[in-house]
Amino acid sequence: MIVEFLILFLKVFILFNIIMGLSSICTWIERKGSALIQDRIGANRAGAFFETDILVLKPVFVIIRFLGILGIINTLLCDAVKALFKEDFIPDGTSNFIHCLGPFMSVLPVFLAFAVIPVAPDFTLFGYEVRAQVATLDTGILFVFAMGSLAVYGVALAGWSGNNKFSLMGGLRAAAQMISYELAMGLTLVTMVLIYGTLDLYAIVEMQANGYWGIVMNPLAFVVLFVVGMAETKRGPFDMPEAESELVAGYFTEYSGMKFLLFWMGEFAEIALFSILLTLLFLGGWSIPDMPFVGISFVELVNKVIPFIEVSDGTWAAALVGHAVFMAKVMFLSVLQIVIRWTLPRFRYDKLMSLGWKRLLPISMVNLVITAACLLSFA
Amino acid sequence: MELVFFYILSFLILSSALAVILLPNPIHSTLSLIVTLVSVAGMFALMEAHFLATVQVIVYAGAVVVLVLFVVMLLNAKNEEIQRKPVAIFFSTLSAVVLFSIMFPLFNEQFGPSRQINPADKQIQGTATALGDLLYTQFTFPFEVASLLIMAALVGAVMVGRSRREDIDHLLADTEGEIQSVVNTDNTEIQSESA
Numbered sequence: 188m189i190v191e192f193l194i195l196f197l198k199v200f201i202l203f204n205i206i207m208g209l210s211s212i213c214t215w216i217e218r219k220g221s222a223l224i225q226d227r228i229g230a231n232r233a234g235a236f237f238e239t240d241i242l243v244l245k246p247v248f249v250i251i252r253f254l255g256i257l258g259i260i261n262t263l264l265c266d267a268v269k270a271l272f273k274e275d276f277i278p279d280g281t282s283n284f285i286h287c288l289g290p291f292m293s294v295l296p297v298f299l300a301f302a303v304i305p306v307a308p309d310f311t312l313f314g315y316e317v318r319a320q321v322a323t324l325d326t327g328i329l330f331v332f333a334m335g336s337l338a339v340y341g342v343a344l345a346g347w348s349g350n351n352k353f354s355l356m357g358g359l360r361a362a363a364q365m366i367s368y369e370l371a372m373g374l375t376l377v378t379m380v381l382i383y384g385t386l387d388l389y390a391i392v393e394m395q396a397n398g399y400w401g402i403v404m405n406p407l408a409f410v411v412l413f414v415v416g417m418a419e420t421k422r423g424p425f426d427m428p429e430a431e432s433e434l435v436a437g438y439f440t441e442y443s444g445m446k447f448l449l450f451w452m453g454e455f456a457e458i459a460l461f462s463i464l465l466t467l468l469f470l471g472g473w474s475i476p477d478m479p480f481v482g483i484s485f486v487e488l489v490n491k492v493i494p495f496i497e498v499s500d501g502t503w504a505a506a507l508v509g510h511a512v513f514m515a516k517v518m519f520l521s522v523l524q525i526v527i528r529w530t531l532p533r534f535r536y537d538k539l540m541s542l543g544w545k546r547l548l549p550i551s552m553v554n555l556v557i558t559a560a561c562l563l564s565f566a
Numbered sequence: 567m568e569l570v571f572f573y574i575l576s577f578l579i580l581s582s583a584l585a586v587i588l589l590p591n592p593i594h595s596t597l598s599l600i601v602t603l604v605s606v607a608g609m610f611a612l613m614e615a616h617f618l619a620t621v622q623v624i625v626y627a628g629a630v631v632v633l634v635l636f637v638v639m640l641l642n643a644k645n646e647e648i649q650r651k652p653v654a655i656f657f658s659t660l661s662a663v664v665l666f667s668i669m670f671p672l673f674n675e676q677f678g679p680s681r682q683i684n685p686a687d688k689q690i691q692g693t694a695t696a697l698g699d700l701l702y703t704q705f706t707f708p709f710e711v712a713s714l715l716i717m718a719a720l721v722g723a724v725m726v727g728r729s730r731r732e733d734i735d736h737l738l739a740d741t742e743g744e745i746q747s748v749v750n751t752d753n754t755e756i757q758s759e760s761a
Contacts, residue, residue, distance in 0.1 A: 329620040336628025
């Protein structure tokens with residue numbers, strides 16, 4: 188009983204750190220990467236000039252200077268400290284409670300959705316069989332979808348409680364956008380569930396490891412879900428809800444300090460969540476395809492490169508390797524989203540709506556019907 | 567342990583349902599409604615009906631109440647003055663009591679403590695597979711009828727919501743010059759933007 192509880196607690200702790208780590212890395216890539224894309228230098232000051240006379244501490248300060256030049260201290264430490272010490276401004280004429288509920292509700296559902304995400308293959312540690320997933324639900328992927336649909340409240344309440352028209356417009360835009368793209372997302376998820384025949388994310392990855400990856404079986408669904416993901420996270424060319432030139436900052440115009448930062452944290456956690464979902468559904472999760480050209484399987488290659496550790500199915504080393512592969516795929520998709528966000532110009536709002544309702548929704552519907560027909564005739 | 571969660575959820579459901587009808591501010595009422603629906607989903611989850619719980623969150627908390635919240639926000643509804651007409655209170659109490667006295671024995675007979683559920687069945691019943699099997703074999707007809715009903719409601723909503731041709735003509739006749747100028751400027755704006 189106590190051991191099981193301890194395992195569960197450790198799982199939650201590790202998963203929480205994975206979320207926070209992913210979103211902080213995304214924040215850093217967003218700041219420094221956008222600078223690279225726009226031919227700027229970007230954050231490079233905080234900690235870059237640290238000096239010391241004490242000989243023992245010199246190597247530490249070299250590392251700090253290096254991190255400072257890379258902008259890591261600036262984005263991960265200084266921004267958070269600055270946000271904590273800023274005045275917490277609450278606008279007049281609105282409910283305090285709802286104003287505070289806004290950022291809370293835009294972070295909480297995203298974090299909850301991670302509960303059903305498996306991050307590594309099963310492994311055995313000290314005789315205990317561990318599944319790297321906090322909650323093994325029968326309705327894994329639907330749970331993620333449900334939590335995603337709850338995220339609308341965060342932006343809607345934030346927009347309303349700003350007590351000004353820009354905030355309200357931003358909140359309404361965001362909510363309408365999220366609801367519209369949820370339809371295409373739901374249909375695409377149904378398509379993939381039809382193919383795999385299960386809702387359990389772990390089983391989906393196992394099926395891909397033993398067969399074809401989802402992106403091979405249904406590339407159209409991958410493209411649709413990727414676009415929908417960018418729209419659901421209200422980023423990239425779809426960031427009308429926070430269009431600076433029209434709405435100041437949209438639904439979080441009136442937020443300052445840590446509450447403002449919470450919105451960003453939720454947004455980056457959402458990017459990570461969508462990348463993870465795409466990886467699990469289409470890119471085979473932690474599985475690696477066989478490499479016929481090299482003439483050696485990935486596991487054998489790892490065993491040759493890394494001595495002392497035997498990587499075979501079910502060991503903790505295999506789980507770690509699997510987790511690394513999984514994270515590499517997730518980071519690739521996250522970086523891709525950030526690069527697209529800083530490359531493409533913003534859409535017009537009516538075009539965004541017509542893309543969602545007139546293009547993506549029919550495409551995903553046709554995709555669903557064709558997939559079902561193929562499954563009926565071939566399987 | 568399950569009993570503790572049951573009482574917590576029951577308290578949440580009842581208190582938030584009361585808050586929905588008693589709070590003067592419509593936004594607060596809507597938020598209480600979300601709490602009610604999510605707690606009901608928790609109740610489903612407690613009964614191992616994970617699929618039903620998830621769908622409850624997706625459909626009710628994630629879609630229906632969002633629209634309610636939209637309407638409340640757009641109308642910018644102010645605090646409601648609670649009306650206490652004696653006749654209204656009498657009839658609403660009466661209908662509530664009648665409804666309860668009919669429903670309670672029925673439910674007690676069907677799902678009360680006398681009905682025993684096999685623990686082995688309990689694991690299977692809530693899954694998506696079991697539910698899908700039942701929906702598409704035993705209950706195909708009610709399922710199709712329900713979907714037809716929703717379709718009819720959808721068509722009805724579109725019919726009510728769309729603006730009739732005569733209405734538009736009427737409006738145009740009233741403020742023809744004004745609307746025409748607005749339309750023209752809109753068109754030129756769009757043209758210049760696309761150019």
